[in-house]
Amino acid sequence: xxxxxxxxxxxxxxxGLVLPFVSARVRAGIILVLPLIVLxxxxxxxxxxQLELPFLEYKLAVVKGDALSRLFATVFxxxxxxxxxxxxxxKQPIELASAFVYAGSxxxxxxxxxxxxxxxxxxxxxxxxxxxxxxxxxxxSYKASMRYLMIHLLGGVxxxxxxxxxxxxxxxxxxxxxxxxxxxxxxxxxxxxxNAGAPPxxxxxxxxxxxxxxxxxxxxxxxxxxxxxxxxxxGFPGVEILIYFGVYxxxxxIIYALLENDMRRILSYSIINQVGFMVTGIGIGTExxxxxxxAHAFTHIIYKALLLMSAGSVLYMTGGKRKCTDLGGLFQSMxxxxxxxxxxxxxxxxxxxxxxxxxxxxxxxxxxxxxxxFIWMCLAAASAGVFLHAGIKFPWFVFFQKDSGLxxxxxxxxxxxxxxxFAVLCIAIGVLPGPLYSLLPFSTSYVPYxxxxxxxxxxxxxxxxxxFFLALPLMKRTLTISLDWxxxxxxxxxxxxxxxxSICVLCRTGLLDRAGRWLGRVMRQxxxxxxxxxxxxxxxxxxSMAFWATALLGAYMLAYYL
Amino acid sequence: MARKKTPxxxxxxxxxxxxxxxxxxxxxxxxxxxxxFFIHPHAAFGIDGSFGFYSWYGLITCFAMILFSKxxxxxxxxxxxxxxx
Numbered sequence: 001x002x003x004x005x006x007x008x009x010x011x012x013x014x015x016g017l018v019l020p021f022v023s024a025r026v027r028a029g030i031i032l033v034l035p036l037i038v039l040x041x042x043x044x045x046x047x048x049x050q051l052e053l054p055f056l057e058y059k060l061a062v063v064k065g066d067a068l069s070r071l072f073a074t075v076f077x078x079x080x081x082x083x084x085x086x087x088x089x090x091k092q093p094i095e096l097a098s099a100f101v102y103a104g105s106x107x108x109x110x111x112x113x114x115x116x117x118x119x120x121x122x123x124x125x126x127x128x129x130x131x132x133x134x135x136x137x138x139x140x141s142y143k144a145s146m147r148y149l150m151i152h153l154l155g156g157v158x159x160x161x162x163x164x165x166x167x168x169x170x171x172x173x174x175x176x177x178x179x180x181x182x183x184x185x186x187x188x189x190x191x192x193x194x195n196a197g198a199p200p201x202x203x204x205x206x207x208x209x210x211x212x213x214x215x216x217x218x219x220x221x222x223x224x225x226x227x228x229x230x231x232x233x234x235g236f237p238g239v240e241i242l243i244y245f246g247v248y249x250x251x252x253x254i255i256y257a258l259l260e261n262d263m264r265r266i267l268s269y270s271i272i273n274q275v276g277f278m279v280t281g282i283g284i285g286t287e288x289x290x291x292x293x294x295a296h297a298f299t300h301i302i303y304k305a306l307l308l309m310s311a312g313s314v315l316y317m318t319g320g321k322r323k324c325t326d327l328g329g330l331f332q333s334m335x336x337x338x339x340x341x342x343x344x345x346x347x348x349x350x351x352x353x354x355x356x357x358x359x360x361x362x363x364x365x366x367x368x369x370x371x372x373x374f375i376w377m378c379l380a381a382a383s384a385g386v387f388l389h390a391g392i393k394f395p396w397f398v399f400f401q402k403d404s405g406l407x408x409x410x411x412x413x414x415x416x417x418x419x420x421x422f423a424v425l426c427i428a429i430g431v432l433p434g435p436l437y438s439l440l441p442f443s444t445s446y447v448p449y450x451x452x453x454x455x456x457x458x459x460x461x462x463x464x465x466x467x468f469f470l471a472l473p474l475m476k477r478t479l480t481i482s483l484d485w486x487x488x489x490x491x492x493x494x495x496x497x498x499x500x501x502s503i504c505v506l507c508r509t510g511l512l513d514r515a516g517r518w519l520g521r522v523m524r525q526x527x528x529x530x531x532x533x534x535x536x537x538x539x540x541x542x543x544s545m546a547f548w549a550t551a552l553l554g555a556y557m558l559a560y561y562l
Numbered sequence: 563m564a565r566k567k568t569p570x571x572x573x574x575x576x577x578x579x580x581x582x583x584x585x586x587x588x589x590x591x592x593x594x595x596x597x598x599f600f601i602h603p604h605a606a607f608g609i610d611g612s613f614g615f616y617s618w619y620g621l622i623t624c625f626a627m628i629l630f631s632k633x634x635x636x637x638x639x640x641x642x643x644x645x646x647x
Contacts, residue, residue, distance in 0.1 A: 255627065255634060332572050380610075388624050455594065474632060480642055481644060
């Protein structure tokens with residue numbers, strides 16, 4: 001095993017495990033240097049299997065390189081670096097340790113060449129991310145992390161059933177493109193989709209991520225769903241059902257984000273919306289669509305982390321204010337956070353000259369190339385909707401809207417630096433898409449900047465913006481949440497459980513009552529016969545005894561002669 | 563924080579600035595619609611090449627999404643303390 005073949009993900013995982021045991025200064029050093037070493041390591045991996053380990057009768061391909069793997073691993077490493085920089089003031093070392101284990105496992109998944117290795121890193125990722133939520137150390141985050149873990153363990157079990165069934169079907173552990181045509185492959189697909197935030201289990205994401213700390217949510221936004229996008233890209237390209245899952249997720253994200261009041265829940269719904277675009281692209285399955293999905297995952301990680309950093313800075317500097325109804329007018333005192341937030345918002349909305357424009361438009365182009373009219377119309381409407389629910393709504397309600405009277409300053413240097421780094425990347429990729437395109441799994445000659453494309457996109461977005469301001473009275477924030485699928489396991493199931501319990505309690509008390517009454521009756525009968533005044537406990541006079549003895553003898557004699 | 567009794571409004575939120583923003587914004591929107599006279603998109607479906615398609619489609623679908631979310635809110639909206647014990 002050469003140094004090149006040492007799994008880069010494992011470096012991050014081991015580094016993460018060391019973090020809680022070193023001094024703050026050393027910790028900061030590790031946090032900033034390790035992701036860069038990992039990034040270097042990722043680029044030392046050439047195509048093909050680089051590291052094999054024996055396991056039972058199989059050979060695990062622990063490290064396997066190709067363009068798709070390197071693309072995802074690269075953006076994960078960049079994310080670990082910027083996330084770590086942003087989180088340097090995090091007082092809980094356990095959060096950063098968990099975040100590094102989480103990021104390392106995500107890199108492990110995207111570099112894995114077989115299903116068993118995928119599964120092992122998949123489960124490590126679930127544990128790491130749960131710990132990141134939990135590390136906020138509030139009662140809400142504890143409960144949310146347990147609900148989150150429950151869903152991801154369920155997803156893990158489903159995936160494992162699928163992997164085992166698939167291996168017993170085919171005899172191969174290789175992780176390559178599959179079609180869902182057997183029990184095993186369907187279960188693998190279901191396991192992957194749970195992590196993507198696909199219906200019906202969509203609610204775990206907006207339930208858990210906003211309960212993480214100001215820095216924890218930044219990490220969470222990047223890895224779980226995008227690893228799911230990677231495994232779908234690798235495992236199920238061109239599976240048509242994914243188009244419909246994707247379209248549902250796109251509109252689910254928009255509608256729920258429109259109704260939401262918590263700024264980080266708005267951004268969480270918008271993660272599902274963006275992953276929906278990628279899943280749709282994977283379902284379309286042409287080279288253009290798959291390139292688009294992969295490129296969009298790359299750009300999305302950067303601008304969504306930027307948006308959550310901006311929200312995290314607001315949270316950090318206002319002492320935990322997170323509801324739109326409490327915020328507003330912050331642009332006056334936090335200009336850098338506001339501008340970085342706006343750049344992230346423009347990128348997520350695919351404004352020309354931002355990263356979202358050069359990636360998302362490939363997916364729409366693929367739908368158009370395949371003459372998928374309905375899907376294309378959905379994607380166009382959704383592009384407008386993204387500007388509505390994230391592009392304007394987030395900056396407007398947090399930084400403008402009304403004057404909340406809050407005057408927090410911009411956050412400490414490291415948080416500002418992380419935001420500026422990602423804001424610059426959002427624009428750099430948007431202006432010069434070439435380097436990103438050269439990393440994509442298929443070579444492409446796609447040209448995003450044509451006059452009609454730019455003009456049409458501006459028309460779509462700016463008229464979406466007009467509708468936002470015209471409908472502003474309808475957008476007024478209220479102290480409400482919207483019920484989601486998690487209602488079934490947070491309210492309905494416990495209610496059914498409680499109901500069943502109360503029925504059992506009723507039955508038990510009823511039965512005990514009846515048994516008690518019956519026992520009482522028996523006891524009373526016994527008491528009547530044997531108690532102090534009972535007929536069998538009386539002292540009898542000698543005369544009556546002699547009488548009965550004579551009567552018995554008489555009866556005996558009579559019986560003898562008869 | 564020492565604040566004056568009647569704090570000076572930030573220039574960006576003064577009524578006259580907002581009026582200007584609406585004015586210029588509307589101007590840009592009109593210019594964008596008119597740009598359709600000069601560009602010749604490669605329309606894949608026909609409708610996407612028609613005059614002003616992206617403008618009205620963006621506006622109408624966004625209104626539709628807002629109204630649909632309001633409609634859903636009718637059934638799904640709860641106080642944000644709903645899940646608290």
